Amino acid sequence: MQAIDASKVTQIIDFLKNGRRSDDVSLEDVMRLAELMAESLQSYFKSFDVTVYRELGAMVDEISSMKRELSELQLSDMRHQRIPEAGQELDAIVEATEAATNTIMTAAEVIMAADPSDTEAYQAVVNERIVEIFEACSFQDITGQRISKVVRTLGQLETRLTTLVEKLKIMQITDAPKEETEAERRQRELILHGPQLAGEGVSQNDVDAYF
Amino acid sequence: MALDTSIPVLVVDDYKTMIRIIRNLLKQLGFEDVDEAADGTEALGKMRERKYGLVISDWNMEPMTGYELLKQVRADTSLAKTPFIMVTAESKTENVIAAKKAGVNNYIVKPFNAQTLKGKIEAVFGD
Numbered sequence: 001m002q003a004i005d006a007s008k009v010t011q012i013i014d015f016l017k018n019g020r021r022s023d024d025v026s027l028e029d030v031m032r033l034a035e036l037m038a039e040s041l042q043s044y045f046k047s048f049d050v051t052v053y054r055e056l057g058a059m060v061d062e063i064s065s066m067k068r069e070l071s072e073l074q075l076s077d078m079r080h081q082r083i084p085e086a087g088q089e090l091d092a093i094v095e096a097t098e099a100a101t102n103t104i105m106t107a108a109e110v111i112m113a114a115d116p117s118d119t120e121a122y123q124a125v126v127n128e129r130i131v132e133i134f135e136a137c138s139f140q141d142i143t144g145q146r147i148s149k150v151v152r153t154l155g156q157l158e159t160r161l162t163t164l165v166e167k168l169k170i171m172q173i174t175d176a177p178k179e180e181t182e183a184e185r186r187q188r189e190l191i192l193h194g195p196q197l198a199g200e201g202v203s204q205n206d207v208d209a210y211f
Numbered sequence: 212m213a214l215d216t217s218i219p220v221l222v223v224d225d226y227k228t229m230i231r232i233i234r235n236l237l238k239q240l241g242f243e244d245v246d247e248a249a250d251g252t253e254a255l256g257k258m259r260e261r262k263y264g265l266v267i268s269d270w271n272m273e274p275m276t277g278y279e280l281l282k283q284v285r286a287d288t289s290l291a292k293t294p295f296i297m298v299t300a301e302s303k304t305e306n307v308i309a310a311k312k313a314g315v316n317n318y319i320v321k322p323f324n325a326q327t328l329k330g331k332i333e334a335v336f337g338d
Contacts, residue, residue: 101228109235190276191306195321201302204327207318210311211334 009033069167073160086153089146096146100139107132214333216241218264223247223254223280224298225272229321233267233298236325240332251275255283258290265332270299270306278310285314294335298323 012033107129114125186192195201220242224230230247237245246263248254250272258266266284268277275283277297284290297310298319307318317331 098228105228105231105235112235112238190278191301191303191309192271192276193301193303193306194271195300196302201320202304202307203302204320204323206304207302207307207320210307211317 066167070164073163075160075164078157078160082153082156086150089150093143093146096139096143100136103136104133107136214241214336215264217244218242219244219246219261220265220267221246221248221254221257221263223249223251223266223268223272223277225249225269229269233328236328239325240329251277251280251283254280258284258293263293265335266293266295267298268295270297270301270310278306278313281310281313281315296331296335298328 012029016030111126111129114122116122180188220237222230222233222237222245224233224247234245234247246257246261248257251268252275254266254268255275257263266280268280270277277299281295281297284293284295294316295314296317296319297315298321299306300321302320310318316335319327319331
């Protein structure tokens with residue numbers, strides 16, 4: 001294609017600005033300028049396409065790699081199997097401790113209500129109920145094993161979440177400010193903390209100092 | 212002075228087993244007239260129907276906590292003088308101070324034994 005000099009370009013622009021009234025500019029000149037402009041834009045879009053293509057390709061690779069790494073974390077197994085199982089274990093612990101407590105308390109109540117004046121009958125009642133209490137205490141072994149399973153699941157969850165945070169490179173993201181829920185407000189205002197771990201809360205002796 | 216075990220006692224706890232434990236311990240101490248409520252609202256209703264000589268309440272209950280119950284009891288002139296013991300797993304200093312400020316007579320931290328319960332009841336009645 002034929003080149004066009006800068007003074008001619010200025011002439012053509014003036015021609016277009018002045019309602020196309022000039023003898024120095026022909027239709028061919030205008031067409032040539034249009035052609036040049038289209039050509040220059042084409043090369044611009046070509047370079048643009050290559051850059052975008054490269055960027056998109058890199059993003060696709062990154063997403064594929066992230067998906068592969070996430071699948072290695074087995075989050076689905078955690079969500080669909082291990083966490084529901086842990087919940088079931090905890091429910092079973094609540095049921096077992098409740099059943100054992102009831103058995104022990106019933107035995108104690110029977111002993112408490114037994115008539116000690118008939119020594120032989122009283123001894124028989126006490127012996128029978130003591131055996132029941134021992135049997136009920138075996139719940140501790142099973143609940144201990146169940147709790148170990150739950151603790152193991154929590155450990156795995158912690159490891160996987162830590163890995164996920166590292167892989168997604170979100171360590172430096174600051175937590176968004178959290179709005180207080182109604183339940184949280186109630187907990188704060190009514191000073192609800194629940195039971196403390198050993199050595200954390202105040203002891204009965206500490207409490208007694210206030211009275 | 213011997214402990215007056217003929218007084219009616221109201222035990223407030225949302226955990227039935229705990230009520231059963233406290234009821235049995237009270238029975239061992241000689242208290243036979245023991246009533247129960249599952250939360251503060253039910254307790255307040257019972258207290259307005261019957262005059263209790265002692266209230267033993269848990270803290271963490273729904274919908275009305277033992278702390279709210281204590282404040283409502285102390286705000287109601289007809290109930291204000293009822294002896295009130297908090298028996299709770301809430302064992303942070305701020306809980307104890309808040310309960311004390313609200314007018315609790317004594318405070319027992321769970322888990323507790325029969326001797327502690329007896330000692331606190333005696334302390335409330337000045338024995």
